[in-house]
Amino acid sequence: MDISVIIVNYNVREFLLGALKSLRKSLEASGLEAEVFVVDNASRDGSAEMVVREFPEVKLRALTENIGFGKANNLALREATGEYLLILNPDTILGEDTLKVMVDFMRSHPDAGAAGCKLLNADGSFQLSCRRGFPTPWASFTKLFGLSKIFPKSRLFARYNLTYLSENETYAVDALVGAFMLLSREAYEKTQGFDEAYFMYGEDLDLSYRINKAGLKNYYVAETSTVHFKGESTRRSTLNEVKVFYEAMHIFVKKNYGKSPIFTLMLRLGIAMRAVVATIKKYRGAVALALADAFAVNVSILMISKFFFGAFQGLPEYDYPWVFIFPPLVVIFCVGLVGGYRRENRRRSRYVLYGLPIALIGMSSLTYFFKDFIFSRKLIVLITAMSTIGLIVVRMFFKLADRLRYGGEGSAKPHLRRTLIAGTGEEAVRIAKLLQSSGFTRRYELKGFVSNDLTRTGEKVLGEVAIKGDLAMLSKIVRDERIEEVIFPSDAFTYSQMLTAMQRVSEEAPLEVRFNVVPQATDVLLSRSKIEVITMPTSEESLAVMPLEYNVHRFSHRLAKRVLDLFVALFAIPVLSVVQVLHKTDHRQKTLHRLRDVLRGKLSLVGIRPSQTNEQWLCKEGVISLADLSTGSAVTLRAEDVEQMNLYYARHHTFGMDIEILLRSLFRSPTR
Numbered sequence: 001m002d003i004s005v006i007i008v009n010y011n012v013r014e015f016l017l018g019a020l021k022s023l024r025k026s027l028e029a030s031g032l033e034a035e036v037f038v039v040d041n042a043s044r045d046g047s048a049e050m051v052v053r054e055f056p057e058v059k060l061r062a063l064t065e066n067i068g069f070g071k072a073n074n075l076a077l078r079e080a081t082g083e084y085l086l087i088l089n090p091d092t093i094l095g096e097d098t099l100k101v102m103v104d105f106m107r108s109h110p111d112a113g114a115a116g117c118k119l120l121n122a123d124g125s126f127q128l129s130c131r132r133g134f135p136t137p138w139a140s141f142t143k144l145f146g147l148s149k150i151f152p153k154s155r156l157f158a159r160y161n162l163t164y165l166s167e168n169e170t171y172a173v174d175a176l177v178g179a180f181m182l183l184s185r186e187a188y189e190k191t192q193g194f195d196e197a198y199f200m201y202g203e204d205l206d207l208s209y210r211i212n213k214a215g216l217k218n219y220y221v222a223e224t225s226t227v228h229f230k231g232e233s234t235r236r237s238t239l240n241e242v243k244v245f246y247e248a249m250h251i252f253v254k255k256n257y258g259k260s261p262i263f264t265l266m267l268r269l270g271i272a273m274r275a276v277v278a279t280i281k282k283y284r285g286a287v288a289l290a291l292a293d294a295f296a297v298n299v300s301i302l303m304i305s306k307f308f309f310g311a312f313q314g315l316p317e318y319d320y321p322w323v324f325i326f327p328p329l330v331v332i333f334c335v336g337l338v339g340g341y342r343r344e345n346r347r348r349s350r351y352v353l354y355g356l357p358i359a360l361i362g363m364s365s366l367t368y369f370f371k372d373f374i375f376s377r378k379l380i381v382l383i384t385a386m387s388t389i390g391l392i393v394v395r396m397f398f399k400l401a402d403r404l405r406y407g408g409e410g411s412a413k414p415h416l417r418r419t420l421i422a423g424t425g426e427e428a429v430r431i432a433k434l435l436q437s438s439g440f441t442r443r444y445e446l447k448g449f450v451s452n453d454l455t456r457t458g459e460k461v462l463g464e465v466a467i468k469g470d471l472a473m474l475s476k477i478v479r480d481e482r483i484e485e486v487i488f489p490s491d492a493f494t495y496s497q498m499l500t501a502m503q504r505v506s507e508e509a510p511l512e513v514r515f516n517v518v519p520q521a522t523d524v525l526l527s528r529s530k531i532e533v534i535t536m537p538t539s540e541e542s543l544a545v546m547p548l549e550y551n552v553h554r555f556s557h558r559l560a561k562r563v564l565d566l567f568v569a570l571f572a573i574p575v576l577s578v579v580q581v582l583h584k585t586d587h588r589q590k591t592l593h594r595l596r597d598v599l600r601g602k603l604s605l606v607g608i609r610p611s612q613t614n615e616q617w618l619c620k621e622g623v624i625s626l627a628d629l630s631t632g633s634a635v636t637l638r639a640e641d642v643e644q645m646n647l648y649y650a651r652h653h654t655f656g657m658d659i660e661i662l663l664r665s666l667f668r669s670p671t672r
Helices: 012-028 045-054 069-077 097-109 137-144 187-189 203-213 241-256 260-284 284-309 328-336 351-370 377-407 426-437 471-481 497-506 555-583 590-601 640-650 655-666
Strands: 005-008 034-040 057-060 084-088 092-094 114-120 171-173 181-184 217-228 415-422 443-452 460-462 465-470 486-489 514-518 532-535 542-547 604-607 622-625
Touching: 005 069, 012 034, 012 045, 012 092, 012 097, 012 471, 034 045, 034 069, 045 415, 045 514, 057 069, 057 092, 069 203, 084 097, 084 640, 097 114, 097 181, 114 187, 114 203, 181 187, 181 203, 187 203, 203 217, 260 284, 260 590, 284 328, 284 377, 284 497, 328 351, 328 532, 328 640, 351 377, 415 426, 415 471, 426 443, 426 460, 426 486, 443 471, 465 471, 471 497, 555 590, 555 604, 555 655, 590 622, 604 655, 622 655
Parallel strands: 005 034, 005 084, 034 057, 114 217, 415 443, 415 486, 443 465, 486 514, 604 622
Antiparallel strands: 084 181, 092 217, 114 181, 171 217, 460 465, 514 542, 532 542
């Protein structure tokens, strides 16, 4: 056996499919005798079933729990019989020549314990992590505090990512990345694979270190390349990526460089700093908008003061500086309370109209407790009214800035909405033709298609319009292409797939993205929102484009659900607690625990029941669900039945439906 390929997978079915297809082609081109292992770390997305169905030649190890990267690889490494052992990530696409080039290199370099090829991002750029230096105290210091980025060509400061070395030359390096790591049989026998003390990250670094200690070398080979869609498994887990990465570095340093309290302190400080930076970066849009809102409120105060009192600081002296502190804080709190700083709502002025009346009540209430805050409630009303105008203007400014930044259109031209079609079939092509030929006010700029097959990336579907990737990559495509509109042909993906993709995009996209579906005749009840009809000027052919949204996502519905949750939980928790104490029984403990989760916002009183498709993003899991009212027991309900009930509930949700489900459940025995 020439080579054994080992892939550890976690919830990246679409990427795994693409990786295995590219692996099959690369093996065919190489002529190597091979065996392929897939170790599935308890994925919930049907990865294992897909492997059984599409790749019967693969040796599948489907685990019942996520045991981590290193431990899962070791399971297959102990079974592998190949002369060379390839550790490969599921989110990779191999070149047809990759395996042949790499095996030939290993055979011509007997001192090689491991080799890695050039790794590229999806856009073709070079991935720095594919060849690295060891995280010595100095290298770690320069990385943690950013010196390696400031001086990327310095041998002194850029030792961790080796950015001072050419990416187009082949040479020995300290460490390789586990996304593509070709081991010799000798290296494996001397090291016995990965150290299972690491869960994710650091295992490859540790193995590279032990290969060096065993007298062998790690080589970076620039003659062939592999595309690596970095970080997909981590994005689909609940892991704190920054924390896990630096904890792994801490394990490595503690194990290989001894115990150093100074270095440990420095590492902890670096982890904290990176976590703070990552948090600020993640919420920078909300922070910027909140600061702009605070500025608008203070400008409103100055203008009111000037107009009524003849000076910008014409209020009584005892009002300062509190008048510039409390009103902005109250306004920001109230706008945030109604969801105005959520990514999808930041440019929507209606959330100002939701939040400012609450702020008016809040500021008026403060005058009862803080007499020196603002002496006149009439003044508070005027400030609130002026602030409302100011906050709306702020959002208009931000929206204009977004358009200039991402839209790339001058104000004299009509704005072309950068559009992506999620599908590649006949219906998708028909829609594309209509969009490109429509001549009405709403104009579209078609930027690409999304396929259900990752290996079709780059293929041209209509003229020069290319497939940008598959549905799992939608959020990345939206970011990279600055997409403003996504259109789903209703036959391309299931509604569950569409809505899962929407959720990822809403969390990660820099712009507000509009989602539409072109429904079939049976899908006319998908949404009650406005339907836009696109007509071909030269024919009578047309199609209806409907916003893809569910009632449960609307602000008014979310607010009503939260009010019901709080009302019932605050009433039921004391009652059940007293009953539990009086009857000295703990059989209601589970119900109490779930009601406390409702109070904390982790659960909803009425919601969905989690299914195999992991739909908790649709809305919160419920203590009670529509599926619980089924005539059958929970055991006999099929997964697809639960999914359909969840989707029906989300689509047709009303406050009355929640009340009805709640009342009906009181007269039934629990089914879960």
